[in-house]
Amino acid sequence: MMKINTYDNILLDVTDGIATLTINRPKSMNALNTATLVEIGEALDEIKANAADIKVAVITGAGEKAFVAGADISEMRDMNALEAAELSKVAHNSFGKIENLPQLTIAAVNGYCLGGGLELASSCDIRVVSEKAKFGQPEVTLGIVPGFGGTQRLTRLVGRGKAKEMITMGTMINAQEAYRVGIAEEIAAPEALMDKVMEIAHQVMKNGLLAVGMAKYVIDRAADLPLDTAIDFETQMWAQTFATEDQTEGMTAFLEKRPANFTSK
Ligand code: CO8
Secondary structure, three states, X not given: OOOOOOOOOEEEEEEOOEEEEXXXXXXXXOOEOHHHHHHHHHHHHHHHHOOOOOOEEEEEEOOOOEEEOOEOHHHHOOXXXXXXXXXXXXXXXXXXXXXXXXXXXXXXXXXXXEOHHHHHHHHOOEEEEEOOOEEEOHHHHHOOOOOOOHHHHHXXXXXXXXXXXXXXXXXXXXXXXXXXXXXXXXXXXXXXXXHHHHHHHHHHHOOOHHHHHHHHHHHHHHOOOOHHXXXXXXXXXXXXXXXXXXXXXXXXXXXXXXOOOXXXX
């Protein structure tokens, strides 16, 4: 039986193979302070360590207003440059763990998704967003630049022009615009958001999860390589799937016209 820790600033629930990590500081719009960023990293370690039982991970915010409204401004105001660098490293350490999880991660964006919140969502594999969600990188309005990956991950999602527009204007865009420019993969009515997230999670869970993890890995690792090197990387990963029992099972099940019973071996 899997044992899951409890935390002060986040909730971690595992039900039917799906881990839901909820940033739980609704009174501060789920702003990310250092303690919360550290706990996110610890929870991700737990999710990774329990990959046999946890097949998909969902990240969301508590309450109805915010996914995450950014890094905690009250904590940051009096920081010096060295302390700011430390905070950025803590966030990069935790957000990097999202990309390094073998499981697919889905951001369920239920409300304001600003600054460090958009950087957190951009670190997830897929973003499913409420029609009421709002997105922005408002750091310049505070006299700083995005420091948790926003200049890089958002740019990779939307391209340089849109990233520069969003980051230099510092204003918010709505969910339709986020969907149009490629920040959101799916958009849902607020009350249907979690159903949509679960629909995607359950569809992914039917598949060979070793293959899901390998696909995620090669997409992320090869994305910035020259195409011929990236294609070589894909070939190596493709070949590795033929060393798995899931490959034999998946193809045998197809030929026997029955559902596959994948075991992640
Ligand atoms: N940090 C701390 N507290 C916050 C934050 C935040 N990011 N966002 C909201 N809160 C608090 C408010 O201060 C308020 O507290 P209180 O009730 O004690 O007054 C409470 O949450 C509710 O907020 P509002 O009253 O403002 O609620 P509204 O519905 O009027 O507005 C908004 C909601 C639009 C989300 C508004 O709160 C807002 O604009 N928040 C700030 C958004 C922002 O600027 N985010 C970017 C922060 S910077 C950042 O994320 C940088 C990341 C990289 C840092 C790198 C460091 C090295």
